[in-house]
Amino acid sequence: MRVIIFGPPGAGKGTQAQLISEKYNIPHLSTGEIFRSAIKNNTSLGKEVKSILDSGELVPDNKVVDLVEEELQKSKYEGGYILDGFPRTLPQARAFDDILKKNDESLKALLLLKVPEEELIERILSRGEGRSDDTKEGVIKRLRVYEEETRPVLNYYRKQNAVEEVKGIGSVEDIFHRITKILSD
Numbered sequence: 001m002r003v004i005i006f007g008p009p010g011a012g013k014g015t016q017a018q019l020i021s022e023k024y025n026i027p028h029l030s031t032g033e034i035f036r037s038a039i040k041n042n043t044s045l046g047k048e049v050k051s052i053l054d055s056g057e058l059v060p061d062n063k064v065v066d067l068v069e070e071e072l073q074k075s076k077y078e079g080g081y082i083l084d085g086f087p088r089t090l091p092q093a094r095a096f097d098d099i100l101k102k103n104d105e106s107l108k109a110l111l112l113l114k115v116p117e118e119e120l121i122e123r124i125l126s127r128g129e130g131r132s133d134d135t136k137e138g139v140i141k142r143l144r145v146y147e148e149e150t151r152p153v154l155n156y157y158r159k160q161n162a163v164e165e166v167k168g169i170g171s172v173e174d175i176f177h178r179i180t181k182i183l184s185d
């Protein structure tokens with residue numbers, strides 16, 4: 001099963017992706033986590049992207065696409081995966097479609113977590129994960145980038161009839177329950 005978890009910063013993508021990964025036994029691929037881990041380990045990728053993540057801007061499409069394409073070649077992704085944070089722009093969505101086509105694979109669904117904006121800001125500022133981009137300015141910037149560059153990706157998947165909307169408020173368990181109802185169909 002191949003699934004994309006989608007939504008603005010603070011929507012709870014990482015939390016739900018982890019639960020989906022455990023229940024359906026598919027690996028969780030988070031591009032944000034890959035970048036944060038590279039920064040923490042001070043790798044060449046980490047050095048390249050640190051200032052981009054700190055500013056709330058997006059890493060260039062070609063870099064992200066190459067990285068995801070290479071990662072997805074690992075055998076652990078053969079039986080499916082959950083993508084979190086990718087695709088985040090239209091060029092990334094098109095490139096991901098090409099990757100699927102090349103492998104003769106298809107997407108089960110894009111799960112859109114819907115959360116009101118006030119709640120997003122509140123959640124991020126109180127989550128205390130110590131992320132250097134979780135400042136008020138950082139959040140506002142990431143929300144703007146989401147609206148401008150990431151939201152258009154939804155129309156792309158709406159045309160494929162792949163978008164499943166999930167109410168992203170309530171307890172983690174309630175939201176996960178809504179997701180499993182969709183994925184078990």
Ligand code: ADP
Nearest residue numbers: 009010031032053056057058059064085086088
């Ligand atoms: P959030 O959804 O809270 O913004 P992520 O962990 O998904 O958190 O992403 C953190 C940062 O990593 C983004 O602001 C961006 O700089 C970078 N990033 C992650 N995924 C992508 C991507 N697919 N394309 C470009 N940049 C990305």
